[in-house]
Amino acid sequence: MGSEVSTGAGRKARGRDERRQAILDGAFAVFARRGYAQTCVQEVAQEAGVAKPTVYNHLADKESLYREAVEAAADRVGARSLAVVEGLREVAPDADLREGLRAAGRGLLQACHDEEARAVHRLASAEAARFPDLETSARERTALRIRSALADRLARLVLAGRLRPCEPELAAEHFLALLTGPLVYRPDAEPDALARAAAEVFLRAYGPG
Amino acid sequence: MGSEVSTGAGRKARGRDERRQAILDGAFAVFARRGYAQTCVQEVAQEAGVAKPTVYNHLADKESLYREAVEAAADRVGARSLAVVEGLREVAPDADLREGLRAAGRGLLQACHDEEARAVHRLASAEAARFPDLETSARERTALRIRSALADRLARLVLAGRLRPCEPELAAEHFLALLTGPLVYRPDAEPDALARAAAEVFLRAYGPG
Amino acid sequence: MGSEVSTGAGRKARGRDERRQAILDGAFAVFARRGYAQTCVQEVAQEAGVAKPTVYNHLADKESLYREAVEAAADRVGARSLAVVEGLREVAPDADLREGLRAAGRGLLQACHDEEARAVHRLASAEAARFPDLETSARERTALRIRSALADRLARLVLAGRLRPCEPELAAEHFLALLTGPLVYRPDAEPDALARAAAEVFLRAYGPG
Amino acid sequence: MGSEVSTGAGRKARGRDERRQAILDGAFAVFARRGYAQTCVQEVAQEAGVAKPTVYNHLADKESLYREAVEAAADRVGARSLAVVEGLREVAPDADLREGLRAAGRGLLQACHDEEARAVHRLASAEAARFPDLETSARERTALRIRSALADRLARLVLAGRLRPCEPELAAEHFLALLTGPLVYRPDAEPDALARAAAEVFLRAYGPG
DNA sequence: GATGAATGAGCCTTCATTCAT
DNA sequence: AATGAATGAAGGCTCATTCAT
Numbered sequence A, B, C, D: 001m002g003s004e005v006s007t008g009a010g011r012k013a014r015g016r017d018e019r020r021q022a023i024l025d026g027a028f029a030v031f032a033r034r035g036y037a038q039t040c041v042q043e044v045a046q047e048a049g050v051a052k053p054t055v056y057n058h059l060a061d062k063e064s065l066y067r068e069a070v071e072a073a074a075d076r077v078g079a080r081s082l083a084v085v086e087g088l089r090e091v092a093p094d095a096d097l098r099e100g101l102r103a104a105g106r107g108l109l110q111a112c113h114d115e116e117a118r119a120v121h122r123l124a125s126a127e128a129a130r131f132p133d134l135e136t137s138a139r140e141r142t143a144l145r146i147r148s149a150l151a152d153r154l155a156r157l158v159l160a161g162r163l164r165p166c167e168p169e170l171a172a173e174h175f176l177a178l179l180t181g182p183l184v185y186r187p188d189a190e191p192d193a194l195a196r197a198a199a200e201v202f203l204r205a206y207g208p209g
Numbered sequence E: 001g002a003t004g005a006a007t008g009a010g011c012c013t014t015c016a017t018t019c020a021t
Numbered sequence F: 001a002a003t004g005a006a007t008g009a010a011g012g013c014t015c016a017t018t019c020a021t
Helices: A002-034 A041-048 A052-058 A062-090 A097-112 A115-126 A134-159 A168-184 A191-206 B002-034 B041-048 B052-058 B062-090 B097-112 B115-126 B134-159 B168-184 B191-206 C002-034 C041-048 C052-058 C062-090 C097-112 C115-126 C134-159 C168-184 C191-206 D002-034 D041-048 D052-058 D062-090 D097-112 D115-126 D134-159 D168-184 D191-206
Strands: none
Touching (some): A002 A052, A002 A062, A041 A052, A062 A097, A062 A134, A097 A134, A097 A168, A134 A168, A168 A191, A168 B191, A191 B191, B002 B041, B002 B062, B041 B052, B041 B062, B062 B115, B062 B134, B097 B168, C002 C052, C002 C115, C062 C097, C062 C115, C097 C134, C097 C191, C115 C134, C134 C168, C168 D168, C191 D191, D002 D041, D002 D062, D041 D062, D062 D097, D062 D134, D097 D134, D097 D191, D168 D191
8 A cells, every 4th residue: 555655646646637638639639630520539539549438538528628629739839939939038139130030930930830830720710600719719828929928029129229119019910920921822931931031021110210 | 394495494594593692602601600510501501591402403512512602702702802902003103102002901901801701711721621622722712812913013013113122922912911910919900000000011111212 | 293282292291190100109119118218219210110310300309209109108098098988978877887887997997007008107107307297297198087087977977876975086086096906916917807896896985875 | 454354344344234225225316316227326326425336346236226226115115104004903992993094094195105105116117127027026015015914904803893894905905095096196185185085985885784 | 445547338319412202 | 493301321428337546
């Protein structure tokens, strides 16, 4: 008895959470592949390596499964993207701002336009009829967090005299729009070219007078 | 049968196309409300005021129904948007360009971000798994046509010396991105404010040196 | 076209009702054999010779199926029993009343304690948790109708001086209780013996002074 | 393990039986509320305050649980009813027989038509398909024991000249039928009124010539 | 002995699609 | 051409039961 107390409890708790994670990860993968309705819980269970009822042991029903899987993925995307934006802190006072924005742009394209990020947005908006608030929830976990963090960085750059005075939130929206907007027309555009063009145009519009 | 050929054929043909239209319109409405899987053919039939097998008389199956309904709607959206862009032709050589861009922006927001347009994009991307080419098809009928027409206008403005030399396609993408990008963060933003900001920033970046 | 109008419409209507009847009959048979939960709709469909969805085309769900099947059977039992009680009308003023009651008793045992009747009561009370009012509904269609009709007959016999003055409803309950009560202890008792004993005892208690 | 043998065995045995009782009582309560199929073992476990596998440690499976719970309750009902019938022993040779029967009738209605007793009969007959002998088993533990005991009392009353010669078993059946039969038609009838009417009619039929 | 977690099996229900009229 | 009715196929969910602790 005593020999299992310390690790036993730990293993149990850890095991349960790990299994839940595995189920959510499997669910996101299958939902991304097939969409909500095409996905059957059976397939999610297979992907997670558990039996079907085990899925229901952790998530109440297929809808919860979807919602939680999408939100968890949205959190991952948001976290990745935030880390990239934080990189802008390190732009030295005399460093090349254009280069810093371009690097941030490249990073953001990787972080918030990779396969997972696009799946998050697609899954969130696709089932807006069934989950009226999922789109908003996903947006808060990704786009809004990113804009907010980026606006913080831009505000500092304004104070440092490296950008002209402006509304930081709007400027952030514009930078992100310039960066990702073209993907609508050219989904396979080179990230580096996109980042360069976005930085260039952004600085012409928002650079110091 | 034979007795109806002369008038009957005419009536039938016209009635047939009208009925087909009614079915496609009903289908788009229901698909937009419920999504692909939630929609049952029965409901489409009701919305169109016909019986279920009649739907199958006009469209082979549910998938055709979806595809054709979405593509027809995409064509409508594209046509509306093109008309707006064509309005830029009328910007007189000495007129206020900023105001012209702003007006075009307002019109585009109405034309390509109204309920129907957003439904088209949502429906096209939501079922990417089932219709791998529908997203591309819808994009061609809407976004690409718009960009192309807008690029034409911008090229003329460059030639007229009212914009700095640039790649017209990229500039068009940037204008559209500046215009609609903020909607990701503020879905209920005022169209006029969006158009003004987009025109302003676009001209700072692309206006004559 | 014209040649099918008269029979076609009839056939359609008749066909639909007949099919519904077949489904309800099949359902009652299977429910009586297996009980509510053991019965799967598939088996009901087989018994009725239709496909499973056809069952759902006629009855909304398994619960409706149960309720309607039980109530239809209750109506049949009630109708059969009423016919037997009506037979008491024909007891001539100078005929042997004991013999008339005995014959009615035999008939009632056949009509309201045959396989079907017992199944009705069992099915109605077994699922009282799921169908809180089914037991009452079945009782109204069977027992209460029978008591009422029998009370009518007994009242006439009182007026004719062949029974002592009494409350006809209570007397009817007592006759029916004497008739069927012993079945609780001897489910296989001879109907004729039961009827004779019930008539005998009833007349000792309710016969003219 | 070894260290608990002396006291542990005693405690365990007592605790074990008590726990078994708690489980059977909980099972009966839940089965009576929900019926066999609606009841899940989980709910029985909750009602008994134990975990689900503990139920399986005491009873082999859900069917045993049902059978044993119903039979235990039937034994309780039978015991209560017998005690009431035994009360008839005390009718003094010169006491009011009508009053004695009426008192016994009231007592029997309490003992064998209370909530528990009706649940026993309902549960036993409801699952006749699954437990072909449970109905008989329950009847033996309740109705047949009661009839037998009552027949004993009636036989003595015949010998004492207070009832006319008759078959005691049949007379007992008739008394019980007169007593409880009307409940079929009036489930909420006053027990006292029922008992009075039953005693009255019974004595008219079975009282001394 | 008691429990948390996992599973195998089964059933209700829905719906796209096809016949017969 | 249009419809009422029927069906084949598929999937979500529940639950009795069993391991591992």
